[in-house]
Amino acid sequence: MELSTLTTEQRNSNSMNLDQKDTYDILKTIHQEDANVHQAIEKVLPTIEDVVEAVYQRLLRGGRLIYVGAGTSGRLGYLDSSECQPTFMTPPEMVQTIMAGGVDAFFQASEGSEDQESQGREDIAVKEIGPSDVVIGITSSGRTPYPIGAVKLAKEQGAFTVALTCNEHSEIGQITDRAIEVVVGPEVLTGSTRMKAATAHKMILNMISTTTMVKLGKVYENLMVDVQANNVKLRDRAKRIIMDIAKVTYEVAEQTLAKTNNHVKPAIVMLKGDVDYETANQALNECDGYVRDAIQYVKDN
Template structure:
């Protein structure tokens, strides 16, 4: 009965005849509902901003970010966290996901794993959580025990807590320092929160990780200058970034990148500042990783 009262469990009037619709009619209904997601996310941007400011401070001071969820919510956390190392050259432990049922649940549902708050607390505790860390509990319904248990434990030891749900006055919000309740309305397929709710949550997780990394100096203009050039595509992207920022040709970008062990930041500073690799590294270190400041410092080395 509690579930039946949730917005995410209500029936959508626009899709009451879903089983009688043509393919195109179904697509139009889904598309019209999906258009509502961005508007719903816009209404909670102040709360997302609040969360990001705390996450940024935590990561800047050697803290970690944990996403905690079950089912689709956990999988969204895994997708976002797993993209941070190649995109921003973060360590594997800076942004992590704790998922009900363990890593195997990403591929195969582990029924019942979400129902134990104590297991959520146990699993986040196993990460040696400290008060320097931030924990984001993700649950569309706002009442899933697993992330609630994790948030309750995290808050108890002084870690900053964020809840991400899709219902107003969500139960999980009671355990969060910052509560984000993005209400997208009933799903086209009743209760299937892998649809609009999951889309809203993915948008917000993208905002959290991307904005935090920008603030940490891992972006110059709108280019990923901390990209981990670990395969052909990323090596080509690294060269293009260097060419775009410095104006050099492909060969010079390639040669400079080779001198920096395929690191884009020092390559840019070397070219723009007219310094050696060692001087570029020194400038980046003294500028706390911010390329714009490092370039200015490198230029001053030569004045």
């Protein structure tokens, strides 16, 4: 598909005189266009649901969620995957990102690296992809060779593959198991897909990872009970989560958390079930880490 025909490359009629607007009107134009992102995402929620279910089922089997992208798309993958470990205490390999040009390209643009489909295949091959994995190729245009090469090989290896793009009938969407084509329309600054397209993609990646982690039992009510409490801010958050759920004082939460080596889940089960650390851990193991089920388990036993 010719680049010039893509929705993401069209000129936006609402910003044709962008260079003649004053500061407030430029900001207002950008803000009004950003409002279209929410409506565009709502239209693809059923497809996102399918993707989440696929990710959830495969992570249950010990699989991985791997984002692949170039430029802004790769950086968005890193933003989401890098936060899963501290937020949900996931193993480093469970959610990860492969970016054209490697990690260095996150900090310094390496635009030419996205043009090699073969490089995408080589980089994903290192991961030894299999049927338990999900690979999401992120590309606003839907035609970037690097993620296309990666998802092609991933599909050949039996992985569940997903396209995340901002153009309908995308090239990458034709070869994946699911295509999330969130059409946000032309950018305020023509072709600058770090704007609406990137915003939509970040929101969707957040939705996929967060919803999956909720389903995996890493959330109780709306609290992150698998938070990795390894700094002052996160330890304080962990204590307040325990306080909120168990209805105890800060001091009690602090003392209990100390007994669990800063793990929130067993601390909650200990307090809610009135049991010791060993019993709480056993209950969590029996209930696959689901706090609500573990509390009920200790009460029933």
